[in-house]
Amino acid sequence: MGRVLLKVIILGDSGVGKTSLMNQYVNKRFSNQYKATIGADFLTKEVMVDDRLVTMQLWDTAGQERFQSLGVAYYRGADCCVLVYDVNSAKSFETLDSWRDEFLIQASPHDPENFPFVVLGNKIDVEENKRQVTQKRAMTWCQSKGNIPYFETSAKEAINVEQAFQTVSKNCTATRSRRTTIDRESTQNYGCNC
Amino acid sequence: MTSARSQTTPSSPHNLVIPPVLHSPPSLSNIKDHHFSTGNLSVTTPGLESSASSVTNLDLNDGILVHEVDPEVDTTHSEDTTAVGQIDDVADEESRKNLRDHLRRTLSVQREKSDAKRKADGSLEISPVSPDTTLEGHRPREYFVLTDAGKPVFTSRPAGQDAENLSSIMGIVQALLSVFLDDGDKLRCINAGRLRITFLLRSPLYYVCASSWGEPESVARSHLEYLHLQILSIVTASQLRRIFERRTNFDLRRLLDGSEPFMFSLLARMELDLAMATSSLNCLQLDQSLRARVAEALVPTSKMKDTLYIILVARGQVITLVRPKKHSIHPADIHILVNTVYSPSIINSPASASWIPVCLPKFNPAGFVNAYITFLHRPDADHKSYQRTAPENNESADTTGASHVTENSQGTTSRHTIIEDSGIGLVCISGGGEFETVRAWCDIVTQKLNDDGSLDALARAVDTGKTSYFASQLGIPGLRHFVYKSRSHVQITLPAFEEPYDTLDAKRRIVTLYQIVHDAIHAKSGQTGNLKLQYIRTEKEIVMGWITQPFELYVVLSPRLPKAAVINAANAVTRWVKKEEGTTFLEGCPGLLIVLDGLY
Numbered sequence: 067m068g069r070v071l072l073k074v075i076i077l078g079d080s081g082v083g084k085t086s087l088m089n090q091y092v093n094k095r096f097s098n099q100y101k102a103t104i105g106a107d108f109l110t111k112e113v114m115v116d117d118r119l120v121t122m123q124l125w126d127t128a129g130q131e132r133f134q135s136l137g138v139a140y141y142r143g144a145d146c147c148v149l150v151y152d153v154n155s156a157k158s159f160e161t162l163d164s165w166r167d168e169f170l171i172q173a174s175p176h177d178p179e180n181f182p183f184v185v186l187g188n189k190i191d192v193e194e195n196k197r198q199v200t201q202k203r204a205m206t207w208c209q210s211k212g213n214i215p216y217f218e219t220s221a222k223e224a225i226n227v228e229q230a231f232q233t234v235s236k237n238c239t240a241t242r243s244r245r246t247t248i249d250r251e252s253t254q255n256y257g258c259n260c
Numbered sequence: 261m262t263s264a265r266s267q268t269t270p271s272s273p274h275n276l277v278i279p280p281v282l283h284s285p286p287s288l289s290n291i292k293d294h295h296f297s298t299g300n301l302s303v304t305t306p307g308l309e310s311s312a313s314s315v316t317n318l319d320l321n322d323g324i325l326v327h328e329v330d331p332e333v334d335t336t337h338s339e340d341t342t343a344v345g346q347i348d349d350v351a352d353e354e355s356r357k358n359l360r361d362h363l364r365r366t367l368s369v370q371r372e373k374s375d376a377k378r379k380a381d382g383s384l385e386i387s388p389v390s391p392d393t394t395l396e397g398h399r400p401r402e403y404f405v406l407t408d409a410g411k412p413v414f415t416s417r418p419a420g421q422d423a424e425n426l427s428s429i430m431g432i433v434q435a436l437l438s439v440f441l442d443d444g445d446k447l448r449c450i451n452a453g454r455l456r457i458t459f460l461l462r463s464p465l466y467y468v469c470a471s472s473w474g475e476p477e478s479v480a481r482s483h484l485e486y487l488h489l490q491i492l493s494i495v496t497a498s499q500l501r502r503i504f505e506r507r508t509n510f511d512l513r514r515l516l517d518g519s520e521p522f523m524f525s526l527l528a529r530m531e532l533d534l535a536m537a538t539s540s541l542n543c544l545q546l547d548q549s550l551r552a553r554v555a556e557a558l559v560p561t562s563k564m565k566d567t568l569y570i571i572l573v574a575r576g577q578v579i580t581l582v583r584p585k586k587h588s589i590h591p592a593d594i595h596i597l598v599n600t601v602y603s604p605s606i607i608n609s610p611a612s613a614s615w616i617p618v619c620l621p622k623f624n625p626a627g628f629v630n631a632y633i634t635f636l637h638r639p640d641a642d643h644k645s646y647q648r649t650a651p652e653n654n655e656s657a658d659t660t661g662a663s664h665v666t667e668n669s670q671g672t673t674s675r676h677t678i679i680e681d682s683g684i685g686l687v688c689i690s691g692g693g694e695f696e697t698v699r700a701w702c703d704i705v706t707q708k709l710n711d712d713g714s715l716d717a718l719a720r721a722v723d724t725g726k727t728s729y730f731a732s733q734l735g736i737p738g739l740r741h742f743v744y745k746s747r748s749h750v751q752i753t754l755p756a757f758e759e760p761y762d763t764l765d766a767k768r769r770i771v772t773l774y775q776i777v778h779d780a781i782h783a784k785s786g787q788t789g790n791l792k793l794q795y796i797r798t799e800k801e802i803v804m805g806w807i808t809q810p811f812e813l814y815v816v817l818s819p820r821l822p823k824a825a826v827i828n829a830a831n832a833v834t835r836w837v838k839k840e841e842g843t844t845f846l847e848g849c850p851g852l853l854i855v856l857d858g859l860y
Contacts, residue, residue: 070511071411071427108435110427121427123410140438143409143509176506 070120072238073143075173077127077165078150079158083188086221087150088126091231096222113232115239122235141173145238146182148230153187153218156198159207166211182237183214186230191220398768401471401480403487403527407504408464410434413491413512414523433468437461449477460484464504465491465512475772476779479537483530486595489621490526493596494519497625518605526599529576532771533595534743534754538778538812541591541751541846544577544727548842550717555580557708558686564701566692568629573685574722576602580846590622591750601633601685613702615695630690632698636706637684637719684718731755736832738818738825740801743774744837745812746845753837753844760800761816773798774814777805781812795826806830811837 076084081100085107089095092109107126112119125140147169151158166183175181185208187199201218208214215237217230405414412430437459440447449458458480460467467484492500495515503510535542558570559582569589570582576598583589597620600606606614613634620629686705688698709715721727731741733755741761743754761770773796779785780794794805802817804826815830837844 069427071430073409073411073509108428108431110431123427123431125431140435143407143411145509173508175508 070118070239072120072122072145072235073125074122074146074148074234074238075125075127075141075144075169076148076150077169079152079155079161079165080128082150082152082155082158083221084150085126087186087188087219087227087230088124090221090224090227092124094224096224098222113235115235118239120235120239122231141169144169144173144175146184146234147173148184148186148234149214150186150188151199151204152189153199153204154189154192154196159187159199159204162207179212182234183211184230184234184237185214185216187216187218188221190218190225191223398473398765401469401473401483401527401531403470403483404429404433404468405487405491406430406433406466406468407508407510407512408434408437408466409509411509411511413465413516414487414520416524416527433459433466437466449480456480458484460488462488464500464508473768473772475775476785478779478784479775482537482539483527486526486530486536486592487523489592489596490522490599491516492621492625493600493619494522496619496628497621498627521605522600522603525603526596529595529599532767534771534774535591535752536595537771537775538743538745538752539591539750540745541594542577542754543751543844543846544574544579544722545729545753545843546579546718546721546727550714550721551580551846553712554709554714554718555582557705557712557714558582560688560701564690564694564697566690566694567688567698568623568691569687569689571597571687571689573598573601573687574683574718575727577727578846579684579718590620593620593622596620597631597687597689600631601687606633607635607683607685613699618689620689630693630695632688632690632695632702633685634702634706635683635685636709637715637722684715684722728756730758732758734833734836736829736836738821739815739829739833740818741770741816742833743812743814744833746837746841747809747811749845749847751845753840770801770803770816773801773803773816777803777814778812781805781807795823802826804830 076088078084085101086096088109089097092111109124109126111122111124113122114120125144127140147166149162149165151162153159162185170178170181173181185204187201187204190197204218205216208216215233217226217233219226219230221227401416403414403416404412406412410430410433412426415426417426437447441461446461447459449456454472454474456471456477458469458471458477460469460481465488467487469480469484471480495512500512503512503515530536533542554572558572558580560567560570568584571594572579572581578594578598581589581594597618600616600618606616613632616631616633617628618631619625619627623629686702688702690698706715709718731739741755741757743752745752757767757770761767777794777796780787781791783790792807796803797819799819801819802821804815804817806813806815811834813830813834815826815833817826817829821829
């Protein structure tokens with residue numbers, strides 16, 4: 067059997083650093099230049115999760131309204147959703163709710179209550195006085211949404227990026243194994259149905 | 261697919277919206293018509309007048325096989341309407357349109373080009389078979405199966421190779437299809453130079469074939485359809501639906517683990533199997549009285565209430581089959597079954613018999629039946645290979661046109677091997693779990709066939725190659741090969757391949773030519789008009805297809821033959837087949853005595 071593929075969708079307002087986070091994580095690179103993502107890109111990365119090699123397929127999406135061309139088909143079958151905001155932009159934090167809703171509507175996972183999300187507050191390298199969203203506020207929101215894991219990151223200085231995505235891959239596989247038992251039952255269905 | 265090509269490092273981004281250089285298929289404009297006309301379950305194909313009229317004249321209840329012209333007419337077909345995403349989110353519809361419009365603009369530019377090309381070619385598109393196509397050899401076709409979430413299910417690539425690249429391919433395919441699905445549209449194929457990438461959507465699964473052999477799109481599509489049926493035979497359509505309703509991110513490989521050999525043998529089979537290509541059955545050539553005697557012996561007792569079909573096979577071909585009265589079996593189900601029986605895990609099994617749950621998707625896509633499989637006659641090691649016992653012509657003969665070992669540049673020989681065993685297999689399909697009854701009965705049948713000498717006679721015929729013939733035996737000048745399909749029998753007969761079609765590459769080439777003519781004569785690629793006669797002339801041969809009410813005939817002849825001689829040869833072949841009909845086709849075989857209520 068081939069290697070497990072984990073599908074991860076990254077969502078958030080435009081300019082919060084989705085592409086940069088992904089690039090930092092996969093390619094260990096950062097660029098100050100901003101280039102809007104059109105449609106969607108993806109990168110793949112091999113990771114070890116509990117002694118097993120899995121392939122992470124990270125879908126970077128367009129945050130800009132005018133480039134949003136993702137529909138049901140893209141979101142379908144995601145294993146985890148990463149919500150990103152910019153700690154220096156209150157607006158980007160406030161839209162997290164609608165990004166989360168958007169995802170749940172589009173992907174319509176079987177068990178929305180327990181679908182694994184991870185929230186990243188990015189750009190913590192910017193000077194403190196520019197910060198608009200406190201860690202406390204973000205964590206309160208995450209708690210209210212069913213204890214979503216929260217990380218404060220900097221794609222530019224590679225702070226917490228590795229740890230954040232490690233949690234992403236762990237959470238994906240955790241839900242997978244928890245549900246294995248259910249699948250076994252549902253698939254033992256031999257006999258003629260006629 | 262520029263993004264896929266230019267990608268050198270696995271981790272570089274795949275930008276999905278840089279419009280790839282897509283060559284749209286000439287038939288792109290027909291996409292919708294095609295899809296919605298196939299939604300019904302009728303056994304005829306709309307738009308194929310000649311076939312429709314012949315079918316109405318048939319008493320299907322008396323036929324052995326369900327007459328099927330278009331493999332896309334599929335019981336499971338209706339399901340994939342659910343794959344068409346509803347655009348209920350109006351807010352960003354505008355922006356999504358941008359992307360699609362962009363893609364379409366690129367497509368339409370190419371479409372104009374190919375339209376022009378089509379006009380120049382006339383109604384029959386034979387451009388893919390320019391002679392240089394054939395010189396290059398046949399790069400192995402590649403197949404991919406993925407879930408609609410983009411998770412890999414199956415690939416024809418050797419295991420472990422390019423794992424990372426593979427997940428990128430799956431991602432790109434899913435993304436490409438998604439762009440059109442979100443718009444309620446379907447991507448059928450991409451033409452990139454000589455390479456054609458064909459897509460088949462059978463929600464929750466997507467099927468992809470990449471081929472540069474020059475075969476018509478309908479052929480790649482039917483391969484993908486068969487691949488789908490093989491998967492359904494392992495998991496059933498309803499189980500598949502249930503799983504993906506619960507979890508869209510399910511990794512189907514967990515369920516299909518260990519079933520790759522079935523897929524590989526199917527892919528190898530489809531390369532050269534003209535019965536599959538013509539949606540019919542190719543029965544073993546056999547003495548009429550022997551066949552009748554064997555069939556009588558196979559009629560089950562009244563105790564076997566749940567028995568559905570009993571099939572005797574040799575060399576991957578049906579010797580005879582017993583079925584309930586008033587019930588025909590679908591050729592696709594037989595092909596899937598035969599492929600399953602001849603898969604290494606079954607035929608090489610040291611056990612004396614196998615009892616496996618299998619879904620016959622055309623019979624009932626929702627449930628499993630049980631197959632009892634046992635080999636009555638195991639040839640001696642000396643007779644294992646047919647080639648060694650080939651009749652008079654000592655060309656490396658190929659009886660079925662299906663059995664072969666593919667050699668390819670990627671060293672996947674062993675994975676693509678069809679087991680060419682002359683063993684005689686008895687398959688009993690039961691709707692219930694009456695294992696002991698079936699086993700006891702099979703033992704009795706074996707004994708009976710042994711005692712009256714039919715098994716010996718069968719084995720002798722199979723081992724000495726009496727079950728096949730050569731085109732040269734017909735004594736028709738210039739005739740090299742032919743395929744004759746009796747439309748009322750839904751069966752074909754064809755001679756073994758001989759010189760100059762005795763090499764694998766030559767066989768692939770001639771099969772592709774047959775497929776092109778077959779496609780044209782049935783107007784499967786949106787060709788206008790239904791021409792009854794199609795004629796292709798290459799540097800090496802003439803291939804002619806001829807369709808009439810009772811039969812379809814495809815002949816391959818020497819390229820120097822004048823047209824009148826070609827027609828004469830075709831007529832001579834039909835006369836010969838008529839004469840040999842008794843040994844070639846399976847006629848109304850005995851039906852099951854018990855009436856199986858509720859099964860149909």
